[in-house]
Amino acid sequence: MTAPTAPARTRTFVQALTEALDLMMAEDENVYLLGEDIGRMGGDFGVTRGLFEKYGAERVRDTPLSEAAIVGTAVGSAMVGMRPVAEIMFADFLGECYDQLVNNAAKLHYMFDGQFKAPIVVRTACGGGFGGGPHHSQSVEGWFLNVPGLVIVGPATPADAKGLLVASIADDNPVLFLEHKALYRVKGPVPEGKYAVPLRQAAVSRPGRDLTIVAYLKMTPEALAAAEVLAKDGIEAEVIDLRTLRPWDTDTVLSSVRRTGRAVVASEAPRMGGLAADVSATIAEECWSDLKAPVGRVGALDTPIPFSLVLEKIILPGRDQIVQAARQVLGAQPVA
Amino acid sequence: MPLDLEQLLDLYRDMWLVRAFEFGLEREFKKGTVPGMLHTGVGQEATQAALAAHLEKTDCFFPDHRCHGLNALAQERHAGTGQRIMAELFGRATGVCGGKGGSLHSADPSVGNFGDNAVEGSFMATVLGVALAWKMRRQPRVACCVIGDGTVGRGEFHESLNLAATWKLPVLYACVNNGYAISTPVGEAHASANIVDLARGYGLPCVQVDGNDIELAYAAVEQAVAHIRAGHGPYFLEFKTWRWQGLFSGEFRPAAEVRYWKDEHDPLKLARQKILATGRAAEAAVDQIEAEAKAQIERWIQFAIASPMPGSEKATANVYVGWEAASR
Ligand SMILES: Cc1ncc(C[n+]2csc(CCOP(=O)(O)OP(=O)(O)O)c2C)c(N)n1
Ligand SMILES: [Mg+2]
Numbered sequence: 001m002t003a004p005t006a007p008a009r010t011r012t013f014v015q016a017l018t019e020a021l022d023l024m025m026a027e028d029e030n031v032y033l034l035g036e037d038i039g040r041m042g043g044d045f046g047v048t049r050g051l052f053e054k055y056g057a058e059r060v061r062d063t064p065l066s067e068a069a070i071v072g073t074a075v076g077s078a079m080v081g082m083r084p085v086a087e088i089m090f091a092d093f094l095g096e097c098y099d100q101l102v103n104n105a106a107k108l109h110y111m112f113d114g115q116f117k118a119p120i121v122v123r124t125a126c127g128g129g130f131g132g133g134p135h136h137s138q139s140v141e142g143w144f145l146n147v148p149g150l151v152i153v154g155p156a157t158p159a160d161a162k163g164l165l166v167a168s169i170a171d172d173n174p175v176l177f178l179e180h181k182a183l184y185r186v187k188g189p190v191p192e193g194k195y196a197v198p199l200r201q202a203a204v205s206r207p208g209r210d211l212t213i214v215a216y217l218k219m220t221p222e223a224l225a226a227a228e229v230l231a232k233d234g235i236e237a238e239v240i241d242l243r244t245l246r247p248w249d250t251d252t253v254l255s256s257v258r259r260t261g262r263a264v265v266a267s268e269a270p271r272m273g274g275l276a277a278d279v280s281a282t283i284a285e286e287c288w289s290d291l292k293a294p295v296g297r298v299g300a301l302d303t304p305i306p307f308s309l310v311l312e313k314i315i316l317p318g319r320d321q322i323v324q325a326a327r328q329v330l331g332a333q334p335v336a
Numbered sequence: 337m338p339l340d341l342e343q344l345l346d347l348y349r350d351m352w353l354v355r356a357f358e359f360g361l362e363r364e365f366k367k368g369t370v371p372g373m374l375h376t377g378v379g380q381e382a383t384q385a386a387l388a389a390h391l392e393k394t395d396c397f398f399p400d401h402r403c404h405g406l407n408a409l410a411q412e413r414h415a416g417t418g419q420r421i422m423a424e425l426f427g428r429a430t431g432v433c434g435g436k437g438g439s440l441h442s443a444d445p446s447v448g449n450f451g452d453n454a455v456e457g458s459f460m461a462t463v464l465g466v467a468l469a470w471k472m473r474r475q476p477r478v479a480c481c482v483i484g485d486g487t488v489g490r491g492e493f494h495e496s497l498n499l500a501a502t503w504k505l506p507v508l509y510a511c512v513n514n515g516y517a518i519s520t521p522v523g524e525a526h527a528s529a530n531i532v533d534l535a536r537g538y539g540l541p542c543v544q545v546d547g548n549d550i551e552l553a554y555a556a557v558e559q560a561v562a563h564i565r566a567g568h569g570p571y572f573l574e575f576k577t578w579r580w581q582g583l584f585s586g587e588f589r590p591a592a593e594v595r596y597w598k599d600e601h602d603p604l605k606l607a608r609q610k611i612l613a614t615g616r617a618a619e620a621a622v623d624q625i626e627a628e629a630k631a632q633i634e635r636w637i638q639f640a641i642a643s644p645m646p647g648s649e650k651a652t653a654n655v656y657v658g659w660e661a662a663s664r
Contacts (some may be wrong), residue, residue, distance in 0.1 A: 064498065068495055069495035075462050077465035109655070110653075111436055114452070114654040249658075
């Protein structure tokens with residue numbers, strides 16, 4: 001169960017996720033789903049569509065608005081061998097089950113000295129850009145970054161969505177699986193059958209020699225679009241998609257930056273305390289002598305996310321901010 | 337049905353084990369040999385002994401912060417290694433969690449102990465999952481969580497009761513109402529001073545019992561466990577009791593109240609009276625039980641003190657399953 005062997009078909013991001021759930025449920029009866037309106041309705045975004053009919057109400061389990069109980073149930077059942085996949089409708093509601101994820105799922109293997117594990121996956125829809133307002137648009141990975149024991153995954157393509165979800169369900173650690181709402185309808189090639197995209201392994205989404213752009217989730221397509229713009233000026237940007245956000249793949253990122261000597265790190269979250277800060281700091285620490293310019297960092301403005309699309313556009317970063325940061329990094333004088 | 341003498345004597349010994357455990361621990365804590373924080377279950381021994389008597393090692397319980405005694409009884413009954421709970425509280429390698437959990441995070445799934453969570457009551461959510469898994473596998477087991485009167489203020493209390501009742505899960509809620517959450521009287525913090533009143537709306541059986549009367553407590557747990565094992569869904573038990581430990585810094589409760597619970601309604605004194613009232617046990621034999629329990633606890637303390645500290649490699653072990661912790 002690693003690399004795909006079957007040919008790829010075109011599927012949406014949502015369909016790719018459904019395929020992963022279906023495959024894992026068919027193979028292992030310990031895999032079950034729980035969350036709000038995931039049964040007959042198939043989930044707010046349709047990720048569990050068709051699974052209720054196929055697997056029944058026991059394994060595709062509707063819950064009330066009880067986020068702590070949803071994740072608590074997942075954790076408890078995982079302690080006795082189940083492999084639950086919980087859906088939290090919007091990532092913004094992770095505050096309601098923060099304690100279960102941070103103080104329970106992420107710690108019980110450690111604090112009980114290996115006697116328990118919590119192989120849970122918590123899937124959730126994150127990200128903005130659609131007028132969802134302050135409570136349906138946030139990028140939440142920063143809330144969880146300094147929690148040892150937790151794995152955070154964030155796919156950017158349909159193929160990765162499927163392979164990473166398969167890998168997350170198979171993994172014995174608790175996984176927070178972030179799905180960016182703006183990517184749900186994106187189509188792309190998705191191999192048939194079961195395959196896993198390994199956790200903790202970034203992808204080089206586009207090779208290049210002049211600068212490294214590190215991105216994830218929705219910022220990956222934005223970075224690829226930025227690379228197109230830069231290419232028109234003869235600048236070859238390498239785009240790295242982190243895919244696993246915690247622990248992130250330092251090897252792939254650092255070896256790229258050592259080669260290009262320049263880096264931009266892009267995230268949709270506010271810059272303060274975010275993943276881009278950690279990646280930037282690590283590059284600065286590890287690649288100091290290879291860097292020809294200070295690391296550029298792209299993120300949201302330090303505000304909540306407003307409802308008005310006009311205002312939201314001011315807050316959230318995209319292709320243009322990445323291009324701008326890249327030009328700044330490219331124009332900077334060498335450090336030494 | 338009253339307990340026979342044999343059962344009473346067994347439970348009396350268990351209750352003394354709990355009390356001696358806590359007294360021994362308090363003494364060591366004052367000496368500085370036990371790190372961290374200490375919440376004891378002195379005064380609540382009957383409740384803990386009644387629970388321990390009915391929970392099998394294939395069941396599970398989530399103990400709260402006053403459950404050293406319950407943990408030790410389960411450990412001793414199912415594995416014969418009660419001393420490993422003591423060693424855990426001393427932070428030693430021989431403890432049930434190798435010293436990484438301590439007083440507030442002791443667990444050993446092989447005896448049904450699924451671990452305390454020092455975020456009080458979080459396991460009211462977690463217990464649902466264990467119960468759900470067993471229900472899905474048609475295993476007639478009991479998933480128990482022990483919660484204090486103060487802890488029922490958590491939102492998880494309501495999420496948990498609602499789902500356990502809706503899904504008919506095999507959960508035993510063992511609510512230890514000792515009258516206070518740290519300094520806050522139960523009646524001032526909740527809509528009712530009787531927690532069963534809060535639970536009843538969820539449509540599960542809710543029973544309040546004198547948690548200091550070992551016979552009543554034992555029978556109540558017996559009935560609850562039978563109900564759950566028969567597949568009838570969750571059960572809520574409220575034990576009315578009282579903890580001897582006041583605030584960490586000292587006593588704050590009215591003298592008459594203290595006198596009542598310590599002198600007139602002490603679970604150990606009550607049990608002793610019951611035993612002697614049978615007319616079939618000599619006072620010396622009953623004293624002997626107490627002395628043996630105390631001696632056993634001293635051996636456990638010696639075991640803990642003689643045990644090695646955890647090796648430094650343990651500091652970064654088991655952060656992730658199958659991966660090394662990040663080195664930076
Ligand atoms: C969620 C949470 N809030 C607060 C605390 C701090 N705290 C520890 S014990 C306690 C009181 C608990 O009271 P109760 O549930 O009645 O248990 P008791 O100590 O009386 O046995 C508090 C507030 C905590 N550990 N967890
Ligand atoms: Mg209390």
